[in-house]
Amino acid sequence: MSETPAEQPGAAPPPPDSEPPETFAARLSARYRIGGIVAPLITTVVAFLAGGIVVGATGHNPLSTYRAIFxxxxxxxxxxxxxxxxxxxxxxxxxxxxxxxxxxxxxxxxxxxxxxxxxxxxxxxxxxxxxxxxxxxxxxxxxxxxxxxxxxxxxxxxxxxxxxxxxxxxxxxxxxxxxxxxxxxxxxxxxxxxxxxxxxxxxxxxxxxxxxxxxxxxxxxxxxxxxxxxxxxxxxxxxxxxxxxxxxxxxxxxxxxxxxxxxxxxxxxxxxxxxxxxxxxxxxxxxxxxxxxxxxxxxxxxxxxxxxxxxxxxxxxxxxxxxxxxxxxxxxxxxxxxxxxxxxxxxxxxxxxxxxxxxxxFDPQLASNLTLIIQGLVVLFVGADLLIIGIWQWRKRVRLRTRQPAG
Amino acid sequence: MSTVELRERLADRAVAGPKQVAITGTFLGILAAWLALPPATVRTSTVPIVLGAIAIALGGYAALRDERRVGYGAVAAGIVGIPLGLLVQHSSVSHLDAAFAWGTLLAATLRYATPLTFAALGGMFSERSGVVNIGLEGMMLAGAFFGIWGADKSGSWIGGVAIAMLAGGVFGLVHAIFAIHLRADQIVGGTAINFLSLGLTGYLFIQVYGSNGTPSLSTGHWLTGESIPDVTISSGNNFFAQVFGQLNLMIWISFAVLVLSYLLMFRTSIGLRIRACGEHPRAADTVGIDVYKVRYVSVVVSGMLAAMGGAYLSVGFTHSFNENMTEGRGFIALAALIFGKWRPFGAFAAALLFGFSTALAYAIPPAYSDTASSVLRSSALFQALPYILTLIAVAGVIGRSIPPAADGRPYKRQ
Missing domain, CATH: 1.10.3470 (ABC transporter involved in vitamin B12 uptake, BtuC)
Incomplete structure (x- = not known):
């Protein structure tokens, strides 16, 4: 928490016309905002995938399970x-x-x-x-x-x-x-x-x-x-x-x-x-x-x-x-x-x-425990924003590197 | 040696220092309550009042002479001792005899304290190396489930405990990876471990055993070889035999682990390294200690010990598993660790105290089932006691509990 205070988005809905979008600060905050949405999204997707693996590994169909839960x-x-x-x-x-x-x-x-x-x-x-x-x-x-x-x-x-x-x-x-x-x-x-x-x-x-x-x-x-x-x-x-x-x-x-x-x-x-x-x-x-x-x-x-x-x-x-x-x-x-x-x-x-x-x-007793597993994974990955941000930046770096020889 | 020197020495000996005075005071404060209990059952109200008053006076004397911690401890013992003694005297002797059968009560104390001892010692390894472990509860629960599962599949309790330790170690490893390499917030990571373990053990429990529950002694397909055996030393009826005569093997193992942990942590260079990583990782790094390695090993060991506590609970004590069967014992273990100031014997003493309050919680309601007092007929308030005591301990009323300096701080190699 103490390490990355700057990444906490200050306000949920940003004031619309506070700053022109061209300044460095605005670009930076926009990047954080994107990271702010992307990290939880990746986290959730990964947690659901991992939950699906548990369901699949124990001999159930993850797709129909998630469909029934939905x-x-x-x-x-x-x-x-x-x-x-x-x-x-x-x-x-x-x-x-x-x-x-x-x-x-x-x-x-x-x-x-x-x-x-x-x-x-x-x-x-x-x-x-x-x-x-x-x-x-x-x-x-x-x-x-x-x-x-x-x-x-x-x-x-x-x-x-x-x-x-x-x-x-x-x-x-x-x-x-x-x-x-x-x-x-x-x-x-x-x-x-x-x-x-x-x-x-x-x-x-x-x-x-x-x-x-x-x-x-x-x-x-x-x-x-x-x-x-x-x-x-x-x-x-x-x-x-x-x-x-x-x-x-x-x-x-x-x-x-x-x-x-x-x-x-x-x-x-x-x-x-x-x-x-x-x-x-x-x-x-x-x-x-x-x-x-x-x-x-x-x-x-x-x-x-x-x-x-x-x-x-x-x-x-x-x-x-x-x-x-x-x-x-x-x-x-x-x-x-x-x-x-x-x-x-x-x-x-x-x-x-x-x-x-x-x-x-799908047995509801299993499913309620699946909820707990997904919750645990979400908390685990959310805590590791270093991992998520690392993946995000690595992806960008790869994209830059692949683009550089061409340009 | 001159006569003046000799006289001074004698004077030092004769008049007890303020610390000894305070310790005497604490003892008297405890005595104020204890004398009202069986076997003494003193029924005159002057005894607890006088003893408690002396305790407060001695504590005040010591506190004024710069022995604050023990001094206030004695004052607190007196303040708590008087009303407790008077309260106990209100209850009839037959009720007291039923509730305070010391032999069985202390044996029960050891049984309830053992899972706490294992998990608290585990927590000590992790936190002394600088990684906060809120996930003790989850690691313990993992030990409880995988202990039963392992004992069931391997047909022997040894296999059960081994598999439990493996599972606890894996959960410890997950916590370690997130806390050390990914530098995630350790409290968030521990919370995640608790959720994850609750979900995973519950899921596997339903998947493997379903609504029938785990095999048990009563359903027949659970052999005695799959339970951790009791060690029979004596089957007599004296006090010693009642307390120590028939204890589970895991309880004796917990004593051994306790002594070994103490020796390892405070008498070997390995322990010194672990503590260095928890107090000042940069300094430890500078002198060539691999902070990451030390922390990884400590957190994994912490998971294994917590899992042993869980395995004792399921394979040794209840012989079955239920969803969320640890019910906060991991948090009481954490409390014991804090209450015991991150020291092995301190944590063990706290575990005994909390185990005693649990034993009382189960002994008092049946003894008082015919009275009108709802406080005594319900065990709930005694169950809350460990948490209240810890709250008082962290607030520093009786001696502050201060964690290792780098506890909870991720370390980044340079």
Whole structure:
């Protein structure tokens, strides 16, 4: 991270008429932008190819597998020639994909925001979970509130809880220098086990069923309204708009506010920022709190949007926060990149689920693990931008060399 | 020797230094809680309060005389010891006797600590050479799956452990290539290893064994030769026999690996080289140490040791494999390494502490199943204890944990 600060594209959509395209700086930034799109693209293609090799090596057909996964995601809804019953199915599948994309955008932003301040927030999972706990508590117990106020309070307090959980790591880094990677990993597991205690058998927030470790169910007034599809069949809730709004908020904070300026300055070079009068410690805390806010909000989206309650096995199995790391890395910590990364991983998650994938083509249990393999490869290759950039430049050099004798 | 000198020497001997005072204080603080437990089960509340107060006073004395670290340690022991002792006294003696059967509790501690010890020692090799290893969890999981698979295919636990170590070594090699030659961010690389291992072991598990699960002792086609054997020293009923009488072979191997790791790391020139690469790679390079080679070997060894921990878990302990069966143990091992300040015996002590908290987490709920307290009836908060302790440790409340200077920094040859 620290090695290549200049390659982080400053803003997702570049200001259109800020500089004439002829200057050296503009050409340079254009090259970085191309590299910025190309590297994640190559990474994704390589990861899918490697995943295909695993599928092929274990005696399945990779092409039909990927085709079935693609149809399971519902992205074929976008093709105009899909019609009739297929189209109805595709719509339902696409709703599921977008339901998963919603929290992934937010946990992706949680990682990306801290990244821009030079920190690696692996704690998205813990921040997501404490947000979910608070959303359940507020959503199930303050039932006398009117609908909009109830939803608003539940989301706001969940985001606040996430901010506190992330802020602890930021505070520790600012005051004692404790590395945020270690403290956020520890906070993840504390959040998981505290949730296990809260909603487990005879726990303080266990639901009415005393033989199952499941929380109370969120009241109707706190549920996010469904705007596409049947609410009974888990249609798409309005949380997707909150997530899209968060992308805008992320971009505006980073690029149009003093807070964002300071955060980016610290991310580029903490000593220079300190010398320029920016408090590095304050920004460590602030960036982690804002990161946590995004992740906590993601927890609220899942709880108020479609889950409505939480069981302890679900707490242990949840990985939305961890996938957020892959989303942000693939999206190069920009708003648009995070959106595309979240869509990719949301689609993969849904496309390989037991409910969506055609089991006659490929076993969904295998497929969900294939998703993890692809995620792992994506993160592995994204981390090695030296490799990708090396290949990119080598290709160019080869092209130059082959052209030179002719000219 | 003049009489003045002699008198000074005697005075030095007679009055304990502040450090010894603080250590006594820590001991008293622990005693404050321990006396309330079986077998002593002291029931008067003055005992923990008085002992804890003395501990705090001694700690304060030492802290004022520039023995800050141990001093504050003693103060903390007193502050924690008093409420803990009082809390324990609230519980009935029969409950305590059921939960704190020391012999079985300590044997369980060793069982839970062993996978952590292996992985933490592995992590020590990697991090001492300057490569952060967040991927311990994934390497451990790989060891768990390939251990079972190898034992099943080769028909012997030795083959299982060997194949597990090979798999862990391969994952270590992948991490090493990305961390060393490609100079990728090591935390990102480790995260990738964790995802990759989770996916790959889950995929192969379903592909090879399907919904039937791995062969096990109960389904019949798993022979006892395929499990790592227990070593029976004594089958008596005394305390020693309860703790050490019937331990798995891997637990004894972990003790051996611990001692060997210590000797290798701190008593040989190889260890000196590894540490030099982790503290100041440029200087190491200048004196002719091949930094890349040292780091490669260290990270691969780290993967192999972590995989041994995983293999113990599957082949030696549960005799089966489940998807994601390590469930964060790799991260607890990482925590043990940090808690133990990147030293072998420190990491082992931390692993024992965390193993003890796991053993308690399994011993307390059944003993307290008839009480109203949800804290005691659920094991969850005890499971969270290792992570909270590590959080306190990295925050530096009781002595800061400082990593090797070049830990996590890619090195570029010149």
């Amino acid at each position: 149809n399971g995601t519902g992205l074929n809804w976008l093709f105009p020639w899909v019609s009739g019953a297929d189209r109805v199915d595709a719509a339902i599948n696409l709703q599921q994909t977008l339901i998963q994309t919603t929290p992934l955008i937010l946990t992706g932003l949680a990682v990306a925001f801290a990244f821009r301040c030079g920190m690696f927030n692996i704690g998205g999972q813990g921040q997501y979970l404490v947000g979910a706990y608070v959303a359940i508590f507020v959503g199930s117990s303050w039932a006398h509130l009117a609908g909009p106020a109830h939803v608003f309070l539940a989301v706001a307090l969940a985001a606040l809880a996430g901010a506190v959980w992330g802020g602890i790591a930021g505070f520790l880094k600012a005051t004692t220098g404790a590395h945020e990677v270690i403290s956020t990993i520890m906070l993840n597991w504390v959040a998981i086990w505290v949730g296990d205690y809260f909603f487990g058998l005879s726990g303080p927030f266990q639901g009415p069923d005393q033989f199952n470790p499941i929380s109370n169910t969120v009241a109707d007034s706190a549920k996010l309204p469904v705007f596409w599809g049947d609410p009974e069949l888990q249609g798409l809730h309005v949380g997707i708009f909150i997530a899209l709004g968060a992308l805008v908020v992320f971009w505006v904070i980073l690029n149009r506010t003093t807070i964002g300026y300071e955060v980016r300055a610290v991310g580029f070079n903490p000593s220079a920022a300190e010398y320029g009068g920016i408090s590095v410690k304050k920004n460590y805390f602030r960036a982690m709190a804002i990161s946590g806010m995004f992740a906590g909000c993601a927890g609220a989206m899942d709880i108020l949007g479609w889950e409505f309650n939480l069981s302890t096995p679900a707490i242990h199995a949840s990985s939305i926060g961890f996938i957020g790391v892959a989303v942000a890395l693939l999206g190069r910590n920009t708003a648009i990149g995070t959106f595309l990364g979240a869509l990719l991983f949301g689609a993969l998650y849904v496309g390989t689920s037991t409910r969506q994938l055609d089991a006659t083509v």
